[in-house]
Amino acid sequence: MNPRANLSTQPARLPEAFRPFFWSYRFEDLDSHKDEKTIVVNLINYGSLGHWRWLVSQYGTVKVKQILESVPETEIKPRTRSLASLLFSISSWRHAYRSAH
Numbered sequence: 326m327n328p329r330a331n332l333s334t335q336p337a338r339l340p341e342a343f344r345p346f347f348w349s350y351r352f353e354d355l356d357s358h359k360d361e362k363t364i365v366v367n368l369i370n371y372g373s374l375g376h377w378r379w380l381v382s383q384y385g386t387v388k389v390k391q392i393l394e395s396v397p398e399t400e401i402k403p404r405t406r407s408l409a410s411l412l413f414s415i416s417s418w419r420h421a422y423r424s425a426h
Contacts (some may be wrong), residue, residue: 361384397419
């Protein structure tokens with residue numbers, strides 16, 4: 326049996342130190358590839374600059390910026406949004422429209 330065959334089915338685990346930032350998720354099931362939006366949003370909102378550096382090393386500045394620009398601005402805390410705008414060169418955030426209902 327090929328020992329590499331199981332590698333593709335194993336989730337790309339997050340560092341254990343990140344567990345407190347994902348209190349509303351099953352931490353063991355998070356995959357750094359499949360759940361990148363959730364990971365980026367939570368670490369941007371609740372992490373330190375060290376966590377942000379990890380995001381950049383894991384995904385790259387361009388990918389983090391793309392993810393942040395794809396989420397409604399209300400998903401990012403206001404103070405955090407200001408700093409993220411500066412550090413990731415985000416000039417405009419996606420507006421969250423209110424429902425007509």
